[in-house]
Amino acid sequence: MSDPTFNAPGITDMERDELRRHGILLTGLEELYNWGRSHSVWPLNFGLACCAIEMIAASMAKFDIARFGSEVFRPSPRQADLLIVSGTVTKKMAPQVVRLWNQMPEPKYCIAMGACAISGGPFKQGYNVLKGIDRFIPVDIYIPGCPPRPEALLHGLVQLQEKIRNQAISGPAAPRHLQAEADCNCPIPECGAHDIEPTRNDALWPKPPELLRPTKT
């Protein structure tokens, strides 16, 4: 398998793996950097609903999220790398979630945990429930379930680590936080008279195409 984060001229991936088997580590800055930060993803100490109970269970001794380097739940967004949206996002809570996201320093990642955070879940038809947090902030990992078991959260975290490990630190494929011109600010919605305004972040959640109706002749 070709590893995109390892590009040393003159050495193939197979040769590198052969060397590693013999205890010689050949690596690049990118791989080292991503290895370091993928194993120290600090989540924000932030829970919304019943999924948060599973998140707490994942951080306790039985499931022990510390095995993956993410036991440091930070009480301040300034020190957190990962926002786990764990539960139903009501329209009253959505501005706060987006503001917390904006207050987190880059690089930051978002996990939508459970059916509610992904789509509104069983409350999708509710008048006061946001139909998925990805309408406002960019979500990296979706964990289905109602609520997902702690193992599922750990699996999501491992998937996120995989994603972090494969990120480039330069070039056009670099993530948004490494590109000087990329805008990382998500507009914070406000509670309007009937709904939150705006109802979506157009950059992340484009409007569906207009229905083309045949004109009557």
Added chain:
Amino acid sequence: MSDHPYAFLVLFLAVAVAFPLVLLTVARLWFRCFQPAKPNAAKQAPYECGLAESGDAWIQFKAHYYLYAILFLIFDVELLFLLPFAAAFTALPVTAIVTMLLFLLLLVEGLIWAWGRGHLEWK
């Protein structure tokens, strides 16, 4: 290395200063070379609980509260003297008891004065 028995402390000091300096310099260099700053209004805000800050930080309390604090202090200090007074009451000479009662009278007089001027009513 010098033969002075405490010469190693200089080495310790040098390492203790150099180690964090190296780490901070590497972090700074990384920030300069790879990590463009991404400030925004929410990130610069002083309050970090998700809610937007509201109102003024310079809240004013009523000066009236000061009188309550003083009156509380009377009883607070009084208690310090009353406890040993009560503990040693039977063994005290008459002069000591009279002196203590005089002290209590002065304090109660202050309370009555404040009460009479209406300071105990919250306005």
